Amino acid sequence: MKRSVIAVTCFVLFFLYTSAFADTVLKYNVNGSSNWVPYYLPDSPENPGILGELVPLLLAHANIKIEKHNFPPRRTNYALDNGWLDFDFVSPSWFPNGDLGELFVQSSAIIAIEEHIITLASNAKNWQSSDSLTGQEIGTVGGYLYHNDTEFTRVDFTSEKELIKALYKDRVKAAISGDLPALYWAKQLNCPVTFAALHSKGHLVMRLRKEHAALLPNINAAIAELQSNGTIDRIIDKYTQQAVFDRAE
Template sequence: MRKYYRIYLLYWLITCCFTVNAQTILKYNVNASNGWIPYFISNSPDNPGIIGELVPLILSQANISIENHNFPPKRTNYALENGLLDFDIVSPSWFENQDLGDDFTQSIPILTIQENIITLDKNAHKWQDINQIKDKRIGTIRGYLYHNDTNFIRVDFASERELIKALHRERVSAAISGDLPALYWAKQLNIPITLAAIHSKGELVLRLRKQHAILLPQINAAIIQLQQNGAVNKMINKYTKKRSI
């Protein structure tokens, strides 16, 4: 991160007098991922999720305005490809060969996303090695893809929330979930869980249409600033950590 900080801060300082600042308005779909809790939480203006809060914070820090749109989630890619939207938040790991497409560029990583084996505290010692899932019944989300699901027996549930409840009821001993969704629902349901072995790992970036690539130094500098001053971790903790009494 220090390398990113030096390179992009220097570039931003050199070019800041020539960038398009408050005059630039980027179009964004606020409903792009309305089911991806706690990254995006729909119909919750006061608590719109980690990315739901970080996106306007990043762009405000970069002195770039956002024009919010409300396309249905499934229309987002079409809208991006046809210039109706200017950016979204994705992980390169979701794309074949991590290629975001010829029309797009990307920011530096905003935060890491990770899938873990999740389990109750008392069973954590059984799941510290990813190979321990082989031929075992593992809780999964119906419709989700898992890169190694031929190695274990899927037990599908409707959502991350239901996975946590299934662990509590001991319907399964372990499950696979994103770390932050698991921690969010564990907090909401007051069911302590442990993040055991890592299943997969990636990073979230801002995917930007190349016609706006001149804005990347500002965006990257804003991301670095929010990481350095603790704002990103503070946002994560807001949705995943229990408050001390």
């Protein structure tokens, strides 16, 4: 009799858990990273960028519903901190000591990512160490996270595209950018830039509010599946093959 009661109790708890799980809808911001080319490509529904394609695919494989929102880019972190959004994609290397904060948990690694100090070739010799940032005015993107931005003065622009324009207008001598966005916009603008010192190196992960931590096993399983079957690599290649070729030249 006791075994029957335990079995029924377990079944009820499992049913309640899976029902709650099925009803969960995670909110994310499509605008917060919309300038982050080629990870997101705004106004391009057929080719929305690496994360533009990967986010709905990943969450569908994890059997989790999602809901798009359009907060202004500078409000994304505030919205995440206050629970208006549930997740985004970041690299722990962008945070002091790799700590995403007590409000969040993180998924397994999804995509390798690097940031460099970028500058014009004529200035590159002055930016061969990350220590060269100290006390300087450095081009950054408003709303983006930089692990050591207390060491320099941020000069915020709206996108990596505007960072490169600022270098050519001599508004800043150096900026910090992810490699692929810098390569993409340097090509589009026909404004070559030089990669100087490495600023950060790591992996993109999903930063998920900790009240949804129970969803991580499904999310991580979906990441592993899309990595093992080559889907993530194919999506990355779709948007980066030309950029990688340009850098090799």
